[in-house]
Amino acid sequence: MLLLASTSVYRRELLARLGLPFEVFSPMVDETPLLAEAPQSTALRLAEAKARAGASALPGALVIGSDQVAEVDGERLDKPGEHSRAVQQLTLLSGRSAMFHTAVVLLNTQTGAIRKQLVPTRVYFRPLNSRQIEAYLRRERPYDCAGSAKSEGLGIALIRSIEGSDPTALIGLPLIALTEMLSAEGVNIV
DSSP states (O other): OEEEEOOOHHHHHHHHTTTOOEEEEOOOOOOOOOTTOOHHHHHHHHHHHHHHHHHTTSTTOEEEEEEEEEEETTEEEOOOOSHHHHHHHHHHHTTSEEEEEEEEEEEETTTOOEEEEEEEEEEEEOOOOHHHHHHHHHHHOOTTSGGGOOTTTGGGGGEEEEEESOHHHHHTOOHHHHHHHHHHTTOOOO
């Protein structure tokens, strides 16, 4: 049995693409970064914490945890939560690039084996004016997305290019890495 330890509807939709039955658990994990913690480290630590939180919910399961941290020039971009913060983030991203660090962890609760992978994605944003930012935010309302740009939706219009090994990593769950991890645990997808 698979268990997705996440409250993200985006991760749920991505995992459903694999056509495997799974359950969902909402992990109660404090996502506050540790003092001087690198974004990559935060993503890996939180993905593992989510998987470990889910382990108690469904013994005998393969538990998936994932987290994403975005940064631009060393500045962390969290989920904005509200309009004014989203405006600030998109203004900062205008004409620049950001790195999205997406971590995925697979915990086998039967054996204790844990598999981890960090999948970076560099996103180059178009120059954006305040009218474009406001129009985008009114239509998309991406207040639950790191960096305020939802690439699987209208946010793709804000992006000039994307560099990365897995297009699903930017959405929040790197399926290529996860598929390899599941295969190593004996789960055949196709």
